[in-house]
Amino acid sequence: MIDRSNLTILLAPGYQDLPEFLAGEQVEVVASLPCYLAENTDAQRGDGVFAKSIEALRRLNGLGYGRRGSGLCLTLVYNPVGPTLPPDQATLDAAYRLELGARYGIEFNRLLTITNMPISRFLVDLVRGGHYEKYMETLVGAFKPAAVVGVMCRTTLSVGWDGRLFDCDFNQMLELPLAPGLPHHIRDFDPGRLGQRPVVTHQHCFGCTAGRGSGCQGAIVL
Numbered sequence: 001m002i003d004r005s006n007l008t009i010l011l012a013p014g015y016q017d018l019p020e021f022l023a024g025e026q027v028e029v030v031a032s033l034p035c036y037l038a039e040n041t042d043a044q045r046g047d048g049v050f051a052k053s054i055e056a057l058r059r060l061n062g063l064g065y066g067r068r069g070s071g072l073c074l075t076l077v078y079n080p081v082g083p084t085l086p087p088d089q090a091t092l093d094a095a096y097r098l099e100l101g102a103r104y105g106i107e108f109n110r111l112l113t114i115t116n117m118p119i120s121r122f123l124v125d126l127v128r129g130g131h132y133e134k135y136m137e138t139l140v141g142a143f144k145p146a147a148v149v150g151v152m153c154r155t156t157l158s159v160g161w162d163g164r165l166f167d168c169d170f171n172q173m174l175e176l177p178l179a180p181g182l183p184h185h186i187r188d189f190d191p192g193r194l195g196q197r198p199v200v201t202h203q204h205c206f207g208c209t210a211g212r213g214s215g216c217q218g219a220i221v222l
């Protein structure tokens with residue numbers, strides 16, 4: 001079980017006991033941190049976000065998250081600020097480990113790089129900034145067949161709050177249902193048919209197959 005967190009929520013009124021609760025339930029924390037530099041993080045997320053994120057990470061470390069032997073896993077997530085592919089995951093992991101450790105004494109278990117998908121708010125930003133065509137060319141031009149093997153829709157399903165099934169959470173955001181003829185609701189779950197299903201793809205899928213590939217477990221081709 002994982003908790004996807006933006007870190008600052010862990011300091012917000014009404015949520016401050018969340019870290020202890022998550023630790024008690026042995027839940028992995030997967031937290032966004034756009035950069036190990038304050039100026040870059042604040043430029044993307046807003047003034048003061050970096051300082052709050054560091055405070056939240058210190059609280060998590062204090063509970064054992066990210067500490068060797070604790071069994072409490074702390075995963076950081078990086079996604080590019082602009083219309084570019086993420087850098088190499090292992091190289092960035094090493095840089096985060098060095099900088100966060102030296103500057104703030106922060107430890108974590110692993111860092112995942114995730115490609116920005118050309119949907120929702122990021123798509124709006126691309127179109128507004130005039131970067132849409134170029135970004136799609138980047139994704140298509142960087143298509144990596146080896147990444148197709150590991151795209152998350154091949155092994156997982158996304159379940160909506162109302163029980164509807166989707167190939168992934170991106171398709172869920174886009175309201176793209178499973179292919180016709182398949183069970184479309186969790187009450188009709190059929191592992192045999194759903195495990196063999198054709199996936200509903202669209203142009204945003206190039207976000208999963210560009211460069212080293214991308215999914216909820218970070219880069220696909222390491």
Ligand code: SF4
Pocket residue numbers: 151152153154167168169170171199200201202204205208
């Ligand atoms: S965006 Fe496309 S390739 Fe990526 S997980 Fe969803 S369906 Fe699969």
